[in-house]
Amino acid sequence: MADWDELAEALADYTVSCNENERLRKMQRDWTRVLHFVCSDTGVRFTMEVDRGEILATPEGHVGTPDIVVTTHSETFCDMFWGDLNPVQKYLRGEITVKGSQEDVMRLDAISAVIWPDV
Amino acid sequence: MSTLRRSVTTAAATATSAGLAFAAIDYLGVVSVLAYAPGATAALAILIGGLMVVLVAGIFAELNGLYPTAAGIRLYLGRAVGNRTAMTVTFTYMTTVVLVIAADAFLIGAAIRHVLHEPAALAYLWIAVLLGLAVAANLRGIRMAGWVQTFVTYTVLTGTAAVSVVAIFHHGRAFHQPFDIFGKGAFSGVQAVAFALFLYAAFEWVTTTAEEARTPRVITRALFIAPLLIWLVSTLFALALSHLVPFDVLHHSAYPQLLMGKAALGTIGELWMLALTVLTALNTFNGGFMVASRFIYAAARENTLPRQFAKLNLNAVPWLAVSVLAGVSAVVAALVFATGQWLLLVAVGAAIESAIYAVGAVCLLVLRRRDTRERPFRLIAARPLATFGAILFTIMFLATGLSDPKDPSHLSVVPLGVIAVLGAVSVGYVLLYVPRLQAAAAARAATGRPKRRPPRNADPAAERPASGATGQAPPPPTPGAATGS
Numbered sequence: 013m014a015d016w017d018e019l020a021e022a023l024a025d026y027t028v029s030c031n032e033n034e035r036l037r038k039m040q041r042d043w044t045r046v047l048h049f050v051c052s053d054t055g056v057r058f059t060m061e062v063d064r065g066e067i068l069a070t071p072e073g074h075v076g077t078p079d080i081v082v083t084t085h086s087e088t089f090c091d092m093f094w095g096d097l098n099p100v101q102k103y104l105r106g107e108i109t110v111k112g113s114q115e116d117v118m119r120l121d122a123i124s125a126v127i128w129p130d131v
Numbered sequence: 132m133s134t135l136r137r138s139v140t141t142a143a144a145t146a147t148s149a150g151l152a153f154a155a156i157d158y159l160g161v162v163s164v165l166a167y168a169p170g171a172t173a174a175l176a177i178l179i180g181g182l183m184v185v186l187v188a189g190i191f192a193e194l195n196g197l198y199p200t201a202a203g204i205r206l207y208l209g210r211a212v213g214n215r216t217a218m219t220v221t222f223t224y225m226t227t228v229v230l231v232i233a234a235d236a237f238l239i240g241a242a243i244r245h246v247l248h249e250p251a252a253l254a255y256l257w258i259a260v261l262l263g264l265a266v267a268a269n270l271r272g273i274r275m276a277g278w279v280q281t282f283v284t285y286t287v288l289t290g291t292a293a294v295s296v297v298a299i300f301h302h303g304r305a306f307h308q309p310f311d312i313f314g315k316g317a318f319s320g321v322q323a324v325a326f327a328l329f330l331y332a333a334f335e336w337v338t339t340t341a342e343e344a345r346t347p348r349v350i351t352r353a354l355f356i357a358p359l360l361i362w363l364v365s366t367l368f369a370l371a372l373s374h375l376v377p378f379d380v381l382h383h384s385a386y387p388q389l390l391m392g393k394a395a396l397g398t399i400g401e402l403w404m405l406a407l408t409v410l411t412a413l414n415t416f417n418g419g420f421m422v423a424s425r426f427i428y429a430a431a432r433e434n435t436l437p438r439q440f441a442k443l444n445l446n447a448v449p450w451l452a453v454s455v456l457a458g459v460s461a462v463v464a465a466l467v468f469a470t471g472q473w474l475l476l477v478a479v480g481a482a483i484e485s486a487i488y489a490v491g492a493v494c495l496l497v498l499r500r501r502d503t504r505e506r507p508f509r510l511i512a513a514r515p516l517a518t519f520g521a522i523l524f525t526i527m528f529l530a531t532g533l534s535d536p537k538d539p540s541h542l543s544v545v546p547l548g549v550i551a552v553l554g555a556v557s558v559g560y561v562l563l564y565v566p567r568l569q570a571a572a573a574a575r576a577a578t579g580r581p582k583r584r585p586p587r588n589a590d591p592a593a594e595r596p597a598s599g600a601t602g603q604a605p606p607p608p609t610p611g612a613a614t615g616s
Contacts, residue, residue: 039447078135079137092585100433101432101433104205104433105206106200109342111135117201121170125432130580
């Protein structure tokens with residue numbers, strides 16, 4: 013099980029990966045969302061605030077009203093934010109559950125798909 | 132859990148469900164029912180079909196409650212009958228989306244050409260224009276707002292019902308033998324009900340919006356309310372058609388709704404029904420392209436379709452998936468127009484949907500044993516009802532699969548043959564090609580970059596991996612540091 017420190021480290025790297033990827037920023041230029049994440053094993057919760065494709069902050073706890081809520085194991089989150097895991101496979105097996113529009117689910121996966129196309 | 136900023140309500144989910152089901156091809160579906168249950172008996176067939184759909188709604192409501200995800204159908208199948216079978220069935224199921232898109236493109240093109248009194252060949256042009264507009268909108272990331280889709284659906288349903296009511300009270304032929312559903316033979320009665328089932332087909336796709344619903348009960352309610360709306364509108368339309376338009380005229384027409392509109396209200400009625408037909412395209416093309424292209428994208432991401440289908444354009448749209456979908460639909464639509472086999476599309480679509488309902492019933496039987504988790508909806512007497520459903524919908528599958536679209540008094544293996552070919556292609560693809568794709572993915576993973584995630588308990592002073600798209604390998608852990616997750 014991954015603790016908040018590990019998640020925060022993964023999120024920090026993910027944030028830089030995302031914000032420095034020009035193609036991704038262009039693709040998500042019209043995407044402003046609040047994402048809530050829930051670790052189903054540890055109960056840790058955190059938020060991702062996205063403004064026009066730029067990740068602004070990833071605070072611990074749930075902040076604001078979410079557009080998407082993603083729930084899975086803390087280890088899965090860590091692997092996902094480090095780019096070591098293809099989230100779609102877990103999603104299709106029901107190991108990652110999402111509440112939100114299909115469009116937003118795709119946009120979230122698009123981040124991984126663009127930054128780490130080899131995964 | 133936090134409440135979403137935007138979530139789907141019961142009214143919107145019901146509109147989605149009814150809108151997915153009530154495409155332009157449904158007008159032809161009613162003609163198919165009339166072929167086997169003439170006159171007012173079509174209303175009885177549609178009612179019986181609707182009662183069967185209540186069972187389908189119950190089955191999918193429970194399955195959706197267990198797995199409230201857009202990947203639901205794939206998930207239920209995978210857990211119940213294994214991943215390969217799930218993939219095969221899902222790929223075949225997706226062909227109905229292509230059939231409906233192709234059918235709508237053809238039907239709307241043919242209807243526009245007819246009203247504008249253009250040469251028949253111009254229908255090809257209209258097909259290309261309609262699909263081209265749909266593709267262009269999709270590729271630019273233009274999406275229909277939820278409220279627009281809701282408005283369109285209720286407008287189409289209300290508009291069709293309104294003209295049908297006018298037609299029913301119009302001076303015309305009397306209703307004969309309204310309860311003689313077996314008047315053309317026992318099997319004809321069964322076939323009439325099987326085609327009536329098609330009128331409701333795709334209503335269960337609302338389960339793909341489970342993740343957007345305010346609560347799981349929203350989807351459950353939609354699954355039961357939408358068939359009621361479809362039943363009402365289809366019944367009124369069937370009665371109106373049989374009242375005003377002779378069957379031998381209907382049977383050779385690709386736009387029975389225009390004929391009914393004209394018979395009821397003259398040119399205004401014809402134009403009104405044309406407008407409604409074009410409106411159905413908004414839902415079909417918007418919803419159909421979205422569902423199918425996202426399915427293709429997800430399949431490519433999980434290495435069951437070539438990776439190229441997961442490529443996104445700068446509007447975050449899987450552009451190759453959308454383009455191929457449109458291309459295939461255009462070819463199918465053009466073929467249908469060239470051969471005049473639009474009723475064959477109805478038969479194939481009806482048979483596939485019946486098969487899916489039978490499979491859904493089997494999934495519920497299996498998952499009731501394997502998964503004992505709480506769920507927001509439980510079908511009463513699930514074991515006998517699901518068993519009954521599996522048998523019943525298998526009979527419906529055969530009834531439509533063996534129908535002769537050209538001559539209702541005969542049987543034909545053509546629809547079944549088309550499904551067998553589609554099924555064989557799916558099976559062949561899953562058994563022969565998917566393993567190659569997955570092997571290639573495994574080889575890429577084995578020879579690709581090492582994991583970026585630092586091992587736990589590594590020396591905090593050690594250099595962290597470079598971030599960004601380069602995915603450079605992290606430095607090896609300091610000697611003596613613990614490794615592993």
